[in-house]
Amino acid sequence: MDRRPVTLEEVARVAGVSRATVSRVVNGVATVDRELRQVVEKAISTTGYVPNRAARSLVTRRAGAIGLVLPDEDRTVHDPYFGRVVSGVLPVIRPLGVQLVLTASHEQVVDDIRQGRLDGVILIHTHDADPLPRLLTRANLPVVLAARPGKPVPITYVDVDQAAGAALAVDHLVARGARRLATVTGPLERTPGQDRLRGFREAVARHGLPEPAVVHGDFTREGGAAAARGLPADVDGLFVASDLMASGVLPVLRQRGLRVPQDVRVVGFDDSPPALECDPPLTTVRQPVEDMAAEMVRLLVERVERPDRPTSSVVFDPTLVVRESA
Amino acid sequence: MDRRPVTLEEVARVAGVSRATVSRVVNGVATVDRELRQVVEKAISTTGYVPNRAARSLVTRRAGAIGLVLPDEDRTVHDPYFGRVVSGVLPVIRPLGVQLVLTASHEQVVDDIRQGRLDGVILIHTHDADPLPRLLTRANLPVVLAARPGKPVPITYVDVDQAAGAALAVDHLVARGARRLATVTGPLERTPGQDRLRGFREAVARHGLPEPAVVHGDFTREGGAAAARGLPADVDGLFVASDLMASGVLPVLRQRGLRVPQDVRVVGFDDSPPALECDPPLTTVRQPVEDMAAEMVRLLVERVERPDRPTSSVVFDPTLVVRESA
DNA sequence: CTGAAAGCGCTTACAG
DNA sequence: CTGAAAGCGCTTACAG
Numbered sequence: 276m277d278r279r280p281v282t283l284e285e286v287a288r289v290a291g292v293s294r295a296t297v298s299r300v301v302n303g304v305a306t307v308d309r310e311l312r313q314v315v316e317k318a319i320s321t322t323g324y325v326p327n328r329a330a331r332s333l334v335t336r337r338a339g340a341i342g343l344v345l346p347d348e349d350r351t352v353h354d355p356y357f358g359r360v361v362s363g364v365l366p367v368i369r370p371l372g373v374q375l376v377l378t379a380s381h382e383q384v385v386d387d388i389r390q391g392r393l394d395g396v397i398l399i400h401t402h403d404a405d406p407l408p409r410l411l412t413r414a415n416l417p418v419v420l421a422a423r424p425g426k427p428v429p430i431t432y433v434d435v436d437q438a439a440g441a442a443l444a445v446d447h448l449v450a451r452g453a454r455r456l457a458t459v460t461g462p463l464e465r466t467p468g469q470d471r472l473r474g475f476r477e478a479v480a481r482h483g484l485p486e487p488a489v490v491h492g493d494f495t496r497e498g499g500a501a502a503a504r505g506l507p508a509d510v511d512g513l514f515v516a517s518d519l520m521a522s523g524v525l526p527v528l529r530q531r532g533l534r535v536p537q538d539v540r541v542v543g544f545d546d547s548p549p550a551l552e553c554d555p556p557l558t559t560v561r562q563p564v565e566d567m568a569a570e571m572v573r574l575l576v577e578r579v580e581r582p583d584r585p586t587s588s589v590v591f592d593p594t595l596v597v598r599e600s601a
Numbered sequence: 602m603d604r605r606p607v608t609l610e611e612v613a614r615v616a617g618v619s620r621a622t623v624s625r626v627v628n629g630v631a632t633v634d635r636e637l638r639q640v641v642e643k644a645i646s647t648t649g650y651v652p653n654r655a656a657r658s659l660v661t662r663r664a665g666a667i668g669l670v671l672p673d674e675d676r677t678v679h680d681p682y683f684g685r686v687v688s689g690v691l692p693v694i695r696p697l698g699v700q701l702v703l704t705a706s707h708e709q710v711v712d713d714i715r716q717g718r719l720d721g722v723i724l725i726h727t728h729d730a731d732p733l734p735r736l737l738t739r740a741n742l743p744v745v746l747a748a749r750p751g752k753p754v755p756i757t758y759v760d761v762d763q764a765a766g767a768a769l770a771v772d773h774l775v776a777r778g779a780r781r782l783a784t785v786t787g788p789l790e791r792t793p794g795q796d797r798l799r800g801f802r803e804a805v806a807r808h809g810l811p812e813p814a815v816v817h818g819d820f821t822r823e824g825g826a827a828a829a830r831g832l833p834a835d836v837d838g839l840f841v842a843s844d845l846m847a848s849g850v851l852p853v854l855r856q857r858g859l860r861v862p863q864d865v866r867v868v869g870f871d872d873s874p875p876a877l878e879c880d881p882p883l884t885t886v887r888q889p890v891e892d893m894a895a896e897m898v899r900l901l902v903e904r905v906e907r908p909d910r911p912t913s914s915v916v917f918d919p920t921l922v923v924r925e926s927a
Numbered sequence: 928c929t930g931a932a933a934g935c936g937c938t939t940a941c942a943g
Numbered sequence: 944c945t946g947a948a949a950g951c952g953c954t955t956a957c958a959g
Binding site: 325343365379523 | 651654656658665666683685688702715822852855
């Protein structure tokens, strides 16, 4: 039942070659003689051989695994963003034979890399005050951020042009006739929150509109609902900095007797699943999270292979998805 | 910059002891002499030693990692259930020093275990036709299912008493005066879908109520919306087999001019985040997914340590969470 | 209680 | 193109 797994040694014996040759066949080294290769392949399949990863890792010094690091508070697993990142990462990681390890412990991350359990990490939902990005870059450990870093550290990151996205929202609201604008912001200790607010303000100013109302939110549904209660009554164009918050904003607007989009037009940000569950369906700024996640993996793998290469960043363009709320 | 990591060997040299002794200290073997232990601990901290996991895995034959296996279609990462499982698993896995590996490739799973990359796996969202559970159990590989298996295979699983949960919903609807009941089911090729429907039917019969309307859903929001359109107009009590579906059902009900709860009372299932985003907030049957996930990890770890032990199952009790929809 | 030594299962220069 | 051999960094009987 619990018989020992087949080793390279046994395959070599069956095939009548050396372990080195079997290893070469397994790893697809091109120089192996055709006939020999076939003999070995046959031996592999008859023995049911499967290489032991720990042994390989020990000599190659590669874990064959990357980490997806969440903030310590576990609420973020419920954020739709998380699922989108995962579904963007999985398909690109798979053909590479790399594992995706989920962790919520920032404390563990450095050790996990040092122990050789992780080749590198992707950090999502980082706060400006988070020491981890700097820690990792200082130690020259492979890391990719899912947004512009809060402090100017040389680090590889992927982002969407957040400010441009906010401008897209404003332009649309204005085009639809809105003049008294307001925004529900994201958390301002994170760069996406900051950049969306900045982009919003700049666009409003560019249109020569009066100073907009700004109410603070935190990227959660409840935060959105709370913020909505603090909105001035005469707003006719609202930019909510995330769809999840918007799903909390809309019922409050309805309670306050405001019809969407007739009385107030609303644009969200993300184009995540909650946008569709909104009533009415939410017009929103789309960020291509799945593509961004795939790019993060590529950049990370690149950094794992060449840690000395300079850091870089990739910024995606947002697009507007028009539905019924604006 | 890229200096070689510190090894046991070096720590031993610094401490003036053998590698074996350092290893014992690192692994907390109690028999080490107090003074020696202190010398070694000091050497560990001055050298900044961190054990290499691959080397350890190679001899212990333990990956120190378990897999969370999603179905191949990636839609399920957007299901709120997924996030709840992750947030239940993470805290219990952490003190154990075990990694959580996410995978959506059923094909890979068996190999990953054989390669020693995974000590065992937790399977979620399995369909009755899914060959993986049987495959794994046959090979005597450690596996835990997140629900009763569709076919009677000897397998370890955790479940909530789905039928009892549905009965809770029916009892509540009836207590609130509903008499013309209906249900939107989950996918019937999965046991939770089957069991919730069975429990619903049995409870309706127990109350002596007429044959209820049964409309098929698939645990998605869109599926819920579609199902809602097929509901008879005179229903006054509706059991929707998941909160996510309910969030799709409610807007359709509203469109059809039905007020909730005045015209039709609605009870969901799960008590997941979408229940709160519903308008009105959803009365629902709570399944303690986080606790269930924690239990799955415990059972899995147990099986990894003693694969020959008989399989077992743990069934949690559902509870009713009353909000405004019923 | 401690150490010398074997061994886990691979990969990879190095010869030939 | 192939093989003998060293070595990756640990753990763990086995002596003493």
